[in-house]
Each structure stands twice: as C-alpha cells, then as structure tokens.
C-alpha cells in the first residue's frame with residue numbers, strides 16, 4: 001500500500017508551485033522511509049520546474065537538498081535505523097554495475113545514468129521521481145547519507161547535499177590544500193560553500209565577484225580578499241598566480257579573464273552549466289602555460305558522506321534564510337535575482353501544518 005504524500009509541485013513550465021498530493025512507495029527491502037525536516041532551494045529546482053533545460057516531466061516536485069528523520073526501514077537495511085537523522089542529495093539510484101558506479105562515482109553512471117531525486121525515471125512506482133518539497137520520501141539505503149551535525153544546525157546542513165558536494169568534489173579531486181592560492185568565481189549558493197570548504201582545506205582563497213559590496217562577507221566566510229572582476233587593473237595584478245579556480249557562475253561570460261590568472265599547470269573547473277555558450281576560449285591561454293579547463297558534476301555517494309563528515313569536523317554549514325513552504329514562489333523569484341544569503345531552506349513543518 002503506497003503512502004499518500006503532501007508536496008508542492010509545478011503543473012507546467014509557466015505555473016507557480018502549488019499544493020499537490022501523490023503516493024510514495026512503501027519501503028522495499030532495501031529502502032529507508034524519511035520524514036523530511038528541511039529542504040534546500042537550488043537553482044536546478046527552478047531550471048527544471050520551468051523546463052529551462054527541456055525534458056521536464058509534470059507534475060514536477062523539486063528539491064534535492066533533503067534532511068530528515070528515518071521513520072521506517074526495509075528488512076535488508078543494515079546501516080540506518082528508525083530515528084536516525086539522514087540526508088538525500090541529487091541522486092536516488094544508478095545502475096550499480098558500470099565502471100563509474102563501481103568506483104563510487106554514481107553521478108557519472110554509464111549504464112542508464114543516475115536517477116535524479118526528481119524528474120528521473122522512478123524504477124519502482126513507474127512514472128517519474130518526486131523530490132524533497134514534500135513531507136516524506138522513500139530512498140534506497142545506498143543513496144542515503146548519515147548526518148552527525150547538531151540538531152540545531154540541520155536546516156543549514158541541507159544545502160551541503162547539493163551546493164556542498166558540488167564544490168567539495170572538485171576541490172578534493174584537484175587536491176586543493178595548504179600553500180595554494182585558490183579562486184572562487186561568484187559568491188552565491190555554490191560560491192559561498194566553495195569559499196568555506198577551500199579555506200577549511202587550508203588554501204588561501206580569493207573571491208571573484210562583480211559586486212565589491214560582498215567583500216566583507218567574502219572575508220567573513222574565510223576568503224583573504226575579494227577581487228572585483230570588472231576591475232582590469234586588479235585582475236591584471238593577479239595574472240599567472242592561481243593554482244586553482246572554482247568557477248560557479250553559470251551565466252555566459254569570458255572564461256579567458258580567469259584562465260589568464262592561472263599559474264603554469266593551473267586548472268579552472270566549471271560547475272555551472274550555461275543555457276547559452278560562453279565566449280570562445282583562447283587556446284593560447286591554455287597552451288602557453290599548460291593550463292587546464294575542466295568541469296565537475298556534484299559528487300558520488302561515498303564522497304558526499306566524506307564531505308558531510310568533513311563539514312561536521314570543521315564546523316561548516318551553509319548560510320541560510322529559512323522559509324515556510326508557502327513562501328517558495330517569492331523565494332524562487334528572489335533567488336533568480338541572486339537576492340539571497342546564501343541559500344533558502346524550506347522548513348517542512350510548514351507543509352505538515354498547512
């Protein structure tokens with residue numbers, strides 16, 4: 001007997017989110033049922049609900065920064081028990097047998113591709129998956145994360161499940177650490193996590209932003225300085241000096257501006273996907289200093305757990321603005337205008353009380 005779920009959904013690309021009911025599966029043998037306490041609000045939620053990337057299935061229940069409490073477990077579940085505080089990020093399943101899955105990089109699954117927490121093919125119920133703007137969710141245990149932060153921090157932990165891992169994974173993969181000069185382009189939901197994590201890894205962090213007004217905040221988050229990207233003289237002063245640049249800006253812009261700031265053998269990683277192309281990359285900017293331009297997609301489940309444990313050990317959570325579910329449409333409009341410091345998180349009690 002599937003269980004009724006309450007949620008907020010978009011019924012089409014141009015309608016606002018509104019209350020919606022559907023059914024979640026009962027926990028299967030390897031499933032964990034989770035009462036959702038908090039769900040972060042990610043730009044991907046808006047892109048998907050408004051079908052800005054195409055291929056959105058409706059009704060669309062977004063949300064992939066989920067923190068909740070376990071309410072039931074299937075008979076084969078060994079790692080979680082009723083009452084545990086857990087997280088769910090961007091994925092709820094993958095093929096489990098391809099080379100990427102075998103190496104714990106499920107986000108790059110070469111089988112059927114990973115199953116998104118929302119807008120993915122639901123392997124059990126059929127149809128498509130519904131995300132975390134809901135009162136509860138049922139997820140295979142292999143895609144459930146353990147959360148050890150204090151209960152008072154749980155709302156601020158939610159954004160780690162997407163914004164946290166999206167920035168942690170490339171910083172870890174390219175071995176950012178002490179003695180390195182690291183740039184973070186953009187100080188939004190992703191960027192502010194990138195600053196905190198890179199600083200905790202021991203790097204000297206500089207933020208690139210078009211807004212000089214964010215300087216104090218950048219420093220509070222752990223950066224040494226903020227470099228105004230429109231200030232040609234300031235940018236030129238840092239030419240050839242960065243070991244690594246994490247570029248979180250999805251909007252089309254001139255990547256050469258930042259490639260020029262990398263040292264020999266430096267790397268810039270893009271984590272935002274633009275909806276129209278960036279300006280062309282000058283190949284000479286890569287060739288003459290053996291620089292790399294790369295991309296990175298969220299992180300695997302094992303690495304997501306490692307990130308959560310790292311953040312707990314370093315006292316890292318997201319800077320958030322908590323909202324009630326009925327404020328979600330306003331919050332989306334504000335997020336699209338970058339008017340949030342730095343992540344909205346829905347208090348799901350507001351849905352249950354409604």
Ligand SMILES: [Zn+2]
Pocket residue numbers: 042043044045064090162163
């Ligand atoms: Zn996200």
Ligand SMILES: [Zn+2]
Pocket residue numbers: 094095096097098099100101102106108109110111112113
């Ligand atoms: Zn796979």
